[in-house]
Every structure is written in structure tokens, then in C-alpha cells.
Amino acid sequence: MAGVPIWSARLCSALLIIFFGCSEARSFGIDYENDTFVLDGKPFRYVSGSIHYSRVPNQYWKDRLTKMFAAGLNAIQVYIPWNIHEPFQGQFDFSGQQDVVAFLRLTHSIGLYVILRPGPYICAEWEFGGFPAWLLKGNNDIQLRSSDPRYIKAVDQWFDVLLSEIAPLLYVNGGPIISVQVENEYGSYFACDYDYLRFLRQKMIDILGNDVVLFTTDGDGVGYLRCGTLEGLYTTIDFGITYDPAQNFNVQRKWEPRGPLVNSEFYTGWLDHWGESHSHTDAAAFAKSLDLLLAYGANVNMYMFEGGTNFGFWNGAEYPPFKAIPTSYDYDAPLSEAGDITEKYIAIRQVICKYYPPPPIPIPPSTPKFAYGKITMNLVSTIPDYLEKYTPGGPIKSKYPINMEEIDHYYGFVMYRHILKDNVSWPTTLDIMGVRDRGYVMINQIPFGIIEREKNTTVNIKGVIGDYLDILVENQGRINYGDNMNDNRKGLITNVTHNGDALTDWLIYPLLENITLVQSFNLKHSYPRQNGLLSTPALYTGQLVVPKKAPHPMDTYFDMSLWTKGQVWMNNFNLGRYWPAAGPQIRLYIPKPVLNQGVNTVVMLELESSPCMHDTNCFVTFMDQPLINGTVHTSVGHHHGKLSHHGYLPSV
Template identity: 50%
Template sequence: MAAGFLTFVALNFACLCVSGNLASGKRSFSIDYKNNCFLKDDQPFQYISGSIHYSRIPQYYWKDRLLKMYMTGLNAVQVYVPWNFHEGAQGVYNFTGDRDLEHFLNLANQTGLLVILRPGPYICAEWEMGGLPAWLLQKPNIILRSADTDYLQAVSNWFAVLLPKIKPWLYINGGNIISVQVENEYGSYYACDYNYMRHLQTLFRFFLGEDTVLFTTDGNTDKEMTCGTLEGLYATVDFGTDTNISEAFKRQRRFEPRGPLVNSEFYTGWLDHWGDQHARVTTEKVSKVLGEMLTMGANVNMYMFEGGTNFGYWNGADHDRRFRSVVTSYDYDAPLSEAGDPTEKLLAIRDVIKQFRDIPAGPMPPATPKFAYGFVTLKKVGSVSALLSTLSPMGPVQSHYPLTFEEMKQYYGYMLYRTTLPRDLSEPTPLISPLNGVHDRAYVSVNGVYQGLLQRDTALVMNVTGHQGDTVDILVENMGRVNFGSKINDYKGLLSNLILGKDVLTDWKIYSLDIDGAITGGWPHSARKQSNPPMKKELSFGPNLYMGTFPPNGLSWDTFLKLNEWTKGQVWINGMNLGRYWPARGPQQTLYVPGPLLSSNQPNNITVLELEGAPAHLRVLFMDRPQLNATTDKS
């Protein structure tokens, strides 16, 4: 061991050896600056925690995952609260079903797990817009994560709803929340607005009281720690397996000379973008670094312990050199798999924890059962353009120039822009997005014939042909808003004009598509007559909807859906949006299907929106294992 590492062990191990005051009978959780540790009920306390996102796991499985974490030897879990998951429309709140935060806290409490809560308002988390609701963007000049008046008012209104729900769950009030994070990795944001952080601190203190341990988390650089920390908020750091531990904690010590060492995000894996190789962090690295940190007396939260799934449209995106969308799976190479199965990494982590604290007796709960339901053949329902009366029952909004998703007050999914060709185009003519205004992918058809796509940052020109007056349909897909960095003001749709040759396209009919609403209502399976248009070859390309069923077999077990030779799109099963598929881009090849979603005694309905081109066989396959690491195309 390096001399620096041994010095840190000596300086911080004292906390584990100091006996606290006699318990007064009153529950307490605080920071002991003298002995460099946390105190729980006046006794020295070290937490070994794991991150779990209730928003990425069906409620039915919350207890199963929490129990597995407890049996690994964790004494705490770390939890994000995604604002947009609970306030999808301004002033309309949802804390029911899979959004029942208090039920999740109660299950953790019953399991014996403390909670480190991260309520934002911004959370990053590779989640859509970092957890911020897209309706904030209706204010076109809003400066997110700053002391901007409109933003602060929205945050204050949200916290006035959320934080009173949290207060009874604080450990000092008889619950299990031991500490609460203020904002999230704020030092990585360009604004560096201390007035904003002071405003948040005031809100947290007002609603949660003066005795609550509030903390910040920032990356392991001086700049991030400088802009992300604030007096009165305990400064913690995050880092992974390739970081020099003693150097990272020295940096925390520069901002917090006394108190416990804390790694709030120790990375057990990493995220995937479409086109990446599937990320891996070796079990050996995780075990080694975890053991070293625990030896130092540090408090560690493993991010992630189970990642779960970006169901629906909840995946985020990054934008460094270009826009890159996060895949549907949030497996994260975590100790518990996307489906909540114990892995070799989990068992190795348990062996490390055994060296530092007693772990619960008894076996690790097993993996949930899986079943390969086999092939299901789908049939075509129709093209999106032909189904607008069902998918957009309110009809179009007419506008001379394109409107964004935010202006239309449709924040997620898909929107269709329709106009006509201004003149004959006998030769291929360029359709151009001159200001890179397609956010994020636009699927272009003329008179129902698919002609190609425009894509943000990478495909700003395509050619079209046709005759004057032909209908031009442009289906625009929101691939998830940027969740990190300076570009989180991520508007969607057609943000600027499209130019066809020398003509600016105008006079648009814009259709908000409520595909989810139609499918949740039972369509297309409940429709008396299915639309079966003549099957010309070209109609297999472009945005089309497909449907199928598979019969019950007495089981409702987890399974994995593979869309071999399908191109890109979205899948719903029994009304639930499983998320995006894109096997041609990879690395993810299968979608996780939670067993409780399936019926054991009724037909199960599948609906697929294929955006580019379906295979001739129209088959999908239900497998008993995932495939997350087969990148086939990086274009």
C-alpha cells in the first residue's frame, strides 16, 4: 500500500473506534467533526449503500430488489426523485403506482435499509432532461439550474409539494432517511450560481428543519468541488475504480477538513449509448477499491447497485461533440442485473462487506424465473400517416412555420409535420435542415412513400422526389433530452425551417401523436376492423404500426423481447411502453419484459411502431436471457 493510503487509514479509522455517548432515547443522525464520522443515535456509523431507482423498476419488484440489497450486507440505499416523473404537467402531481415514493420508502424501512435521498431538483441519472420537467421550456429564455426567477418559482412550487411528504420519513422523525442531497453534481454545470444553491438550501431547511444532514456531491476535480459546494452543506465526492483513492479523499478534505469521508457515487459499471460497446467494470476492480475505501472508514454508495430500465421515453442523452441517446436498458453492469438477478459481482461485494460488518444470515434470494415464450408473428396495422384520426384525435394545429414539441405542449414521443411539395421535383432534390434544427430524428415520406431520414448532428441533408401538391409527412422522434452539461435546454421537434432546394417549406399541419393513449385504451387490438392496406413493397418502409398476440400458458414470468432484423422503433406490451429498440445500432438487442406485465390466462397484446423498415417475416422472439452487448453498426 502507498504511504498516502496508510496515512488516510490512520486519520479516519479513529471514527470506527470511538464510542459515542449513551443513547438518550431520541433518534438522531449527525456529523461528528471531531472524530471524522457520522453519528447515528450518538454512536459512530459508517454506511455501505447502493443506488436503486424506483422509477426504473416496476413497483411489484421493489421489495425483491431491496431484500437482495439488504442480504448483500448494505445498510442503506441511495434514491433519486425524478421531478418530471411526478409532475408531468405543470401543477399536476402523481405519486401513485410505480410513482409511489412513500411506499418505496416504507418497503426500504421494513427491509431494514436506511435511505440517502437525492431529490434534486436536477438529478442527471441518465434520465430524461436530468429529471427536470420539459414544460419548463415553455419559457423560451429560462436559465435552468440558476437563480432565474421563473425556474426558482417552479422549483419552489415543486418542493412545497415534495418535501412535506419527505419530512415524516426523516430518521430523526422516526423514518429511515438519514441525509438529503441538495441539487446534484452542480459543480459540473456552467452556471456556478451560488445564489441558486443558497435558495435551495433555504428551501430544504424550511421544509426539513435545521437538524437534517444536507450534503452535496461533485466530481473529483477542484473546479467541480468549488462550484458545487456551499457552506452549511456537507461536501462529498464521487469517483470510480480507476481513481487514486487517497488523492480523491484529499480533495474532499480540502473542502471539508473534518468529518466523514464519503464517496457518494462509486461506479460499479457505466451507462451505454446507442452505438457504444456495452460498458463493463470488472468485479476484481470493484471489490479491490471497495475494500480499500471501507478500510479507510469511508462511507460508500455504489452507483448503481441495480440500474433497471428506461421504460417509455425516460432515457436521457448526452451532447458533447454530438447528440448521443442513452439506450433503454440501464443494466449498468451493476451487481444486480437489469432484471434484478444477483451476479458474480454482487457475491464478491458481499464477501468484501463481510470483512467489515455482520451481514444478515440466510441465503441470497434467487433470480426471478424467466421464460422463453418463443416466436410471435405480427401483422401490419397501417402507416402512421394513415392512422392519424386514431393517433391524433384532436386533429392538427396549423402554422406557417414549424412549432416545437414544447410549443405544442407535447413533451415526449412523436409528432407528425405535414405540408405539400411546392413544385415538381422530377430529379432528386435536397431537403436540408440548415440550422441543425431536427431534434432528434425525422422520418420523411412523400405521398405515403418513405424517402429517408434527417438526423440531428449527423444527417442534415437527404434527397426527395415528387410532384407539386404531393403530401410531405415528417414524423419527428424525440430521442430523449440531454441530461448532463450545458445543453439541457433541449427543445424537440423541428426547431427551424426546412429548405427544399431553394424553397422554404411553410404552411404546416402539425399533429400531436398520442400513440400511448390509444394503445393504453386497447387499440389496435380492440378495434373491430383492422386496417390492412394493399401491401405494396414500399409500404413496408417508413413509420408503420404492427400488432400481435401470444396466448397464455399459465405463466407470467420475466422474459426478453428480441426484434431480429427490425430496424428501430418502440414496443408496447399489454399497454405498457417497454421503450426503444434499435438492434441495427446496438449494443442492446433485447428489451426486458417484467413478468407481472404479462397475463397468465388471457392473450397478451404486442404493438410495435417500426420507424424505418420491418423484416418480411414480421416475427419477434421472446427469450429467457438478455442480449445487451452486440453492436453491429456505429453509423
């Protein structure tokens, strides 16, 4: 590229707009004759990195963006997850952590351009690929990512709101957004509905105008681009480490004979799954490949540059087979989950500095971490003990089980209760084919086994008339990619059968998504019942005391190595899921903004087996180092279910 530093032009441009306003027309477009983007009439190339504002605490947005700028990037790429902004149909949220406008303005003030990917589908290993789960309510046969009128109506209303928010932030209007993606890797989806793509293209033109670069992204294979591209949209591709850029870009050239070469997702690492080893991409190999791409003249976006965290219930899942994404979305990115500088970051910066002058700021330091040590955990209650407290709206009565979407309970946990109408002798098989995704079967709080989606769907039970048959179901995250996204209902989606007969008359308890909102934990309780390796799902609480002086609080890590599987909250903030019994993630990241000086309250929902059955082990530990590459146990899900299926007489 020409000799003007990539940071210099855009920084001066940003400062001029901030302090003096837009004195002349701004433009961003494509020069097909010279195979380049043009910014205000001059050749332009971006070296970009992906960051998801939904995965980074808003108090840390500036820290992460500044580090990206200091790496030599001149742009960021960002997805907009529909489901965090419209959690219920017609109810929009652009405040606090959801304030995407503030995020984009902050990006602009730092001197970075924005490549925007508003969806409506984003994938991103995010819950339901960014779709709100209410799309499924009452629409058992809805066809997502198509011209289905029900889907189009919802997208139309969402884009009316979203695109109106971002239009003032387009580069031509004085903002940082230089290009906008239409859909997302649509060529990987079975629908191949060009009318749907035309609708999205026209919707964006109607609200954003004709002078914004609209583009698509697909894999670097002819089969992907056949259905992923459309006239009027610039075709880009994505691929990982390569040693022959010409071969990869030959595919783009079949659709775009002239114009800039673009890799919209140059993979710095890869995603993880529970029960599989942590993904790792060699820093030197990645840097060498980046060097080749830049030498070839390509525009590059590195996915991810900062991975972040799937706080709460926001992780996605892949299928088939069903594999949930862990809480950490570290991605082996140049900036770690906690925003720390890595070897890969330094290697990338060195490559960029071969082509452009060093950035005008030094590399910011990593955020400090602190090991706060052990705290004791205490039993609050089992889940069956206080169902009414954990479901303040009370149960829903139904002849047959109802999925979570139909009761407006989209995330977390739901308890299905049936009161036995007959004596059930041992061993009697209960068949629960339609569990989405993992269920804990109990009779009067005694655990009888775990059922799993498409793995272990039967369990042996025994009981007498009047006993409570409880099935606590965990929604482990909706499928975010592939042809099965329409099959994303959660809870129990089919009948529960006993000796071939469907059980009727159910009480359905949607547990609070933030179970820590229960007003009092001073409850009388029974102790969890044990059966083999399992114990009754239960809540535990403890207090972390943080020094009341600077520099505290600091980032820390929640070590779960003695626990099995569950969910954890800190000061009412949902840190996410833990599952050290599966791995590879053993410790959860706790960012500084979640903590207070003084007393901090921890609440844990342990689903399977608590170390508190042995008093000396009833604790958790706060560490100053992550552990996301721990030992994996691929058979953990089968183990409990197999024991339950073959059966052993519970101790009552």
C-alpha cells in the same frame, strides 16, 4: 467501525419504531472531531447502493431492496425524478409507480436507511435529467439550474409539494432518511450560481428543519468542487475504481478538513449508448477497490447497485455529440437489469462481510425467466394511413413548424405534414437543419430518407402539387447532462427549406404517447412502401399466449434481432425503444407484472425496415436470456441518410 453489526442496530431501530413508536429522540449528524457520522450519538458508517424506483416495476421493489439488504448494505441512495411526479405544471402524481412514499416506507421496513437525492436536477441518464419538459414551454431563454425567476418559481412550487411528502420520513421523525442531497454535481455545470444553491439550501431547511444532514456531491477534482459546494452543506465526492483512496479523498479534505470521508457515487459499471459497445467493469477489480475504501474508513455508495430499465420514453441523452441512452440501464451493476444475482454481487458481499457480520437473511434467488418462443406479427397500418386515429385531438395548423413543447406534447413522436404547392423535380434538396432528433421523410408514404440531429440534415425529394410531404420526428430523449441542457426542445425547431425558401402551412400531428390506446386495430390499410433500405413507418401487432397456470407468467426477453428500430408496447405498457440495427441492446426486458395468464397483446411501431416484407420472417421471439452486449453498428445512422442524400429514383 465499532463492533455492532451494521444491520443489527438499524434493524432493531426500525422494529422499535414500527412496533412501539419513537420513545426517545433520534438523531443523525456529523462528529467533525472524530471524522464520522453519528447515529443516535454513536459512530456510524454507511455502505450503500443506488436504486431508482422509477426504473424498477413497483411490484419488484421489495425483491430488489431485499437483495440489497442481503448483500450487506445498510442504506440505499435514491433520486427523485421531478418529471414523473409533475408531468404537467401543477398536476402531481404520487400513485402506483410514482408512489415514492410507499417505496421509502418499504425500504424502512426492510431495515435500510435512505440517502435522498431530490434534485431538482438528478442527471441519472434520465430524460432531461429529471426536469419536466413543460419548463421549456414559452421560455425559449430560460436558464435552468440558476436563479432565473421562472425556474426558481417552478422549483419552489415543486419542493413545497415534494418536501412536505418526505419530511415525515426523515430519521429524526421516525423514518429512514438520514441525509438529503442539495442539487447534483453542480460543480460540473457552467452556471456556478451560489444564490441558486442558497435558495435550495434554505428551502430544504424551511420544510425539513435544521437537524437534517444536507450534502453536495461532485467529482474528485478541485474544479468541480469550486462551484459545487456551499457553506452549511457537507461536501462529498464521487469516483470509480481506485487503488489509492488517499489521493482521491485529498480533494474532499481541501473543502472538509474534518468529517467523514464519503464517496457518493462509487461506480460499479457505466452507462451505454446506442451504437457503442456495452460497458463492463471487472468484478474482481471493483471488489478490490471497495475493500481499499472500506479499509480506509470511507462511507461508500455504489452507483448503481440495481440499474433497471428506461421504460417508455424515459431514457436521457448526452451531448456533444448527441448520444441517446438505450432502454436497458443495466449499468453492469451487481444486480442485473432484471434483478438477478451476479458475480459482482457475490464479490461485493464477500468484501462487506470482512468488515461486518453477514446479513441476517440468505441471498434471495433470481426471478425465474421463461422463453415463450415465437409469435407471428401482423401489419396494422402505416402511420400516414391513420393519422387521425393516432392523433385523436386532430392536427394543429401552423404557418411554420412548432416544437413539441409548445403543443404540450413532450415525448414520443410528432408528424409534420406539408402539402406541396409546386411540382418538385428530382433531385431537389430539402434542408431540415432543426430536427430533434431523428426524422423520417416521406412523399405520399414513399420514404426518401432519414435526417438526424447534426449529422444528416438534407434529403433529396420529388413530387407534384398536392402530394403529402410528411416528416415523422422521433424525440430520442432529452439531454440529461452538461452545459447544453437549456437546448432541449424537440420536434422541428427551425423552418424546413426548399431551394432556400421556407415551406409554409403545416399540419402538425402529435401522435398518442400510448399509441395502443387506439380503440380498434381492425383497420383497412395500405402496405408500407419501400425505397431502398427504408419502408414506411408502420404498426404491427401479435399475441403472446401465456399458460394459465402457475408459475406463469414469468419474466422474459423480447428478441428484436430481425427488426430495425422502433417502439414496442405489451398490454398497453410501453416497454421502450428497440434499435438492434445500432446495438448493443438486442433484447428488451419484459417483467412479469406486465404479462397476464392467457392472451397478451404486442404492438410494435417499426420506423425503418420491417422483416414482414418477407412473410416467413414476420415474427418476434421471447427468450429467457438478456442480450445487451450485441454487435454494434456505429454507422447505422449515417447509412440511410447518406443513401437518401445522394439519392435514387424511388419506385412509385
